[in-house]
Structure formats: structure tokens, C-alpha cells
Amino acid sequence: MVQIRVTESPGKRPPVRTRVHRAWLVVGVAALAIVAAGAFTTMAGLLVGPLHREFGWSRSTIGSGASVNMVLYGLTAPFAAALMDRFGMRRVVGGALAAVATGALFTTVMTEPWQFALAWGVLVGTGCGSMAMAFAATVTDRWFVRRRGLVTGALTAAGVFGQFAFLPLLSWIVDRYEWRAGAVTLVVAALVALPLVLLLLRDSPTDVGLRPYGAAEHAARASRERSAAVPGKAGPRTVHVLAGSARTGPFWLLAGTFAICGASTNGVMWTHFTPAAHDHGMPATLASSLLATIGVFNVAGTVASGWLTDRLDPRRLLAAYYALRGLTLLALPLLLSAHIGAPLVAFVVLFGLLDVATVPPTLALCRELYGKDSSIVFGWVAAAHQLGAGLAAFAGGATRDVFGSYNPLWVGVGAQCAAGALLALMIVRPRAAA
Template structure:
């Protein structure tokens, strides 16, 4: 065991690195259906709406498991929960090449993979920041949130290339190998809290063992939801995050490659656009975390959603013109992909307190994934009915403007709460 006093690097940063890699691989795997959509359509004859329904189920369960994941992380520790989730996710991937029917894809990717990857979602990053850090929380949340986009940066072009050259089944096996590597790293070096290495949380000098989680891992998250639902700020945050999911992984993450295919762009090139977004989001979301430590989170959300709305309205034009326009979209949109997470997490923490913020933020993420689920399925249906994704992109852009207005309302509501207190 590493002795904190002999190390120049706080062990919390090692935990951040391990969590970053874990979230990176999990997010990269969750994005695979966007690459598999056309191969599955060609091999099995499934419609895009049918394939989108599987992605929609997975996205929904990915979010729904979040609040309970927060309770499990506190009850059993980060290490055990992450190892279990990696094991289940790896098993579902290993079996996927054997599927022959849509219901099997529904079970493995809609249910099993959705639940397993949901255990390693944003709530994991929030839990790590709360347990290991007193200072630099916004930066840590930004870094760990950016790992989702970085997962696409590393995985999507590779998965698209392997799928194109060798078939989608070999892409699954490559993902299983990645999970195995992460499993070994977590098993060797992941710790649950600073006291396990004799350290204080970053930003303080007092070594304190956390109070054990005493609630019921299934009932306590529901009780937290009941408490939060009485607060208008919760509904405003949930509303903005619903639109966040509707306009990111549910729509662009699931359908951009297929939308590019409608205009003759090859899968590998289209995956490269998502990878480019991931590269710029790594920068944008990390900077968002830095900004969250210094500026009003509500105004940050106002600008993030407003600019994202403009980029989505621009997308149909970019698709119909030249690849250079898509590059411009990818850079502009990528900077804002999930930059909304650090300020949203900070607002949840300020409103509901450190102890409950993980579970309540988990419920806010549920709203995010419900929005993403609607977009994943709805955009596929609109493409089948109308022959184009343009309408879906335009609707998402307008929704982002509504989220920007919600962000201003959060500011007014918090001011009223302060006066009443």
C-alpha cells in the first residue's frame, strides 16, 4: 500500500486516472451501437427504428441505475462495484457475436450492457470527487466527465475500422480485451477512500474515515428522490439535463454516423467526426470544470445550451454541403458536448449537500438518459418516416434554447431560496 506521506502525488489523482480510464472504456463501448447500426441493418435486415429501440433501452437503463449505483458505491466501495460492473459488461460483449435475433440484441445491449455501464457513469465521477477531494472538485468532475468523449475519441474510429475490415464480431472481441485490461488495473490500484492509504482528502490535512453507509441501497435513493422532488431547483436541473441527453448521446451519439451515411460518407470517416468531437470535448469539458470552480454555474449553462442549439440547427446545412462544414460543426459542437455536467453537478451539490448530492445527481442523470432515450428512438423513427434526420436535429436545437432559459430560471429560484432562508 502506498504511504501518502512518502508520495509527492496525492493518491486521489491516481484514483482520478483509474476512474478516467474506466469511464473512458465504458463510454466507448456504450457508443458502439452507432457503428453497428448499418452493419446490423445489412446483415439481419432490421430497420433503423428497431435498432434504435435497443440503443434507447440501453440509454434509459444506463441512467436509471445511476441513483442506486451511488448508494452501492457508498455501501460496498468503489473497487467492488466497478469490478462487478466490468465483469458483467465484458460477459455481455463476449456473448453478443452469437446473436441471431433482435430480442437477443435487446437483452444483451438494451438491458445487461445498459445496467452494467450505468454503474460506471457520471455518478462514479461525482462519488470519487466527493470522497477524495475538498478542493478542485469542479476540475475533477470536468476531467472525469470528459472521459466519455475521450472514449469515443479512442474507440469509435478503431471499432469502425475493425468492423469495416474484419466484421463487427471482431470489434466486440477487441472491446472485451479493453475491458480485461481495465479490470486488472482497477483490481490492483483502486482504493475506496483516502483513509485506505492513510491520506486526507485533497485540499485538507485531516485523515478521517468516512461514516459507513447505513441506509438501504434500494430505498435510500428513492427517499432522496422524494426529498429532492419538493425542490423546484431539482426539476429545473432535471429539465435542462433531459434536453442535454436529448441533444447529445441520444441524437448525435446514436445517429450521426447513419446520418452521414445518408449523404454518402463512409462509416470510418463519419466515426472520425465523432472522434473529433471527443477530442474537442476533452478540452471543452475540462475547461468547463475549471470555469465551474470560478464562475456562476447557471450562466455557464445558459451559454452552453444556447451555443449547442445554434450548432444543431446548423448541422443539416453542414450535412448537405461540404465535409469542411461538418468539420466546423464537429469542432464547435464538440467543445460543448458534455460541458454541462460540471456546473450541473456543482448546483446539485450546493442545493442538496455533499451527502445526498451523489444520489440526487443520479436522479438528474436519469432525466438526461430519458431525454437521450427519446431522441435515440424518436430520431430513428423520424428517419424511417421522413427519410431524413434534419427535422430531429432542428427540434433538438430549439430544445436547447429552452434549456438555456431554464438555466436562468435556476438562478432566480436560488435567489428566492436565499432570501427565504
């Protein structure tokens, strides 16, 4: 906590005290790590064409490597949340940044598909998964009592910012120099973030003698008690939390909706939009710029969604998001062409506002339903998100190989979003929260 005190002579105004809570510095450092991780998530779409041309691998083979990345990205999240309880956020996130840098560097010397699955799938996937939404949930739960929805939206937006900020640069580098130069750029980004995380990230307010932002004294005591009662083993605790939450209906509804979320965003848009637009004659750099523009509106949509989650029923927000997203995806095959028209710009704006807006209400429901275990439960729900993304990434490549077009993919995923809207309305909230 930074304190500035001004003392005046007797008879004048009382002392003025200005405080900036340390929680906001932690959010800034966490956002930096999430930005670095987000830069890796869009690179797979830029690798499809170059790897196909250089090595002769089929699109479904490349999609399989991307699927390994997405599935491990999701499966890592709940274990990473438990490891942060045991070893601290700083150590886990520092190790994750080292892992993604190593994986991206190894990718530049690979020659076989299994090496791509190992480097990009395993190392990059597990590293990015450790800095994903469960990390944002852990930071929010430990450091904040008030403004949780807003902070969740901001940290989620940081990952999207990493995607759209790096995507045009990476696309330009791949086009001008080749794909290996793009991978090395990601290595540099991870290594720049690593020392800042090790120096500035703190695991909890108790480490610096503070209470969480917006907490009363009794809430601060409860936070200290939770910090002191860290379980001995992260793995068994993670599995135990899964076993307990899996016995409840809301867990499966949340996991189902988030699997549809992953399929309709990371799985199809961030992996297959660029090659799909290229099939219609659009240059890959221009298509990547459209994805970057989607990322710009992601930030606005996610922050706004966090603000709305603090005020409205998160179930109805989710239903509205999924329904609108499904309509946009159903319309996409009619909008793609070699040039950018007004209808395609409207799609970019609307899809961008909806793309990651589902995260704050989903996390809010996990927090309401599962309390102190909410970060780990959300990690498992996020694993379903990445499982859906991985299946959709593979299905997209297979669809293109079989039908020669991505159009059936957009229609199928759009229909899934309609189902996601119905599932969201079936979730029963705790009576007190409702």
C-alpha cells in the first residue's frame, strides 16, 4: 500500500491521506503475464498454411497438434490453481513462462508432426493453461472482495489484448520472414515478462500485511485463515474438488456451456478463420487484421460484461451472449469474400463484443455455487472450454479436408451456441445470491 500524508498547521484542514491498494499492482503484473500467454494462442492459425507447404502435413494433422495444445491448456488450469495454493502464484506463473518459451523455441527446429505436438501441444499448452482463466480467478479471489466482476473482465481482456496486439505483428513477420521468426518473437515476449513476474507478483495480501481490496476486518481474517490452511498436496485436492463438484447438476451445465464457448471461439475462430477467409480469396494478413479487430472489441465486451455481472443475473447474460453468438456464426458463410464489406465489419464488431464476454458471468456462478473451491472448479470448467476448443479445431481441419469448405463448420457451431443459451437458463443459483 502506498501512503502519502500531508500535515498542516493547527486550525487548518485535517491531514489528507491518499491510498493506492497493492491489489492493483498485482493485477497489472498478472495482466502482463496473461498478455504474453495470449500472444501464443493465435499463432496456431498462422502456422497451418506454412507447415502444410513446408512439410506436406495435412490440415487435420496440424489441427491435431493444435488440439493437443487446447486440451492440455484446459486440463492444466485446475491443477495450476491448486499448485498456486501450495507453491504460490509467482513460482507457478514463472515456470509457465519458461515452459512456453522453451516450447516455442523447440518448434523452430522440429521436423516431424509428433515434435509439433510435443513442443506446441504439450509445452506451450500446459504453460499457457497455467496462466489462463483459473489464474485470473485466483488473483481475483485472493486480492479482491469488491469489484470482482470488473477485475475478472479486465484480466480476461488482457489475454485477448495479447491476441490482437501480437496477431498483426506475427502475421506480418510470418509473411515477410517465415513462420520461425514469428515463433522466436513469442520466445522474446515470454522472456521479457518473466523477470517482472518474479520481481513484482505477490501471492496474497497477507504477504505484504494487507487485507483484500474492499474487505472488512472479518473478511481479512478469513482470508488469512484460508492462506494458512493450504492443503498439503495439490493433485489430490484438485481431483477431490472435481469429484465433489461433479456430483452437482450446475457443474455439468457450466461445463457444457463453456465447452460450447471454447468450440465457437478458440476452436473455430482463432484456428480456422484466417484459412477460411483465405479460401474466399482474402489475403492472410488482411484476415488476421480482422481477427485483431475482433480482439479490440473483445476488450470492450469483456470489461463491460464484468461490470454487468456485478449488477445482473449472470445466467441471463450467458443466455443472451450464446444466442447472439450463434446467430453471427450462422451468418458468417454468407459474409466471407475476398474483400471487406460493411456486413463483415458488423460481424467483427458484434462477435468481438460477445467473444470472451462469457467469462465473468461463468466465474461469478462458480464463486456463488462452490465458494472457497471456486478457482479450482472454474479451472475444471475451463478445461471443458478447451476440450470443446480442441475438438472444434480438429473438426475444422477434417471438415476442410473432406468437404473442401469450412461452411458446414460455421453452421454446426452456430447451432451449438443455441443449445448453450438454453443450458445457461437451466442453472439454479443459490437462494441468497439470487
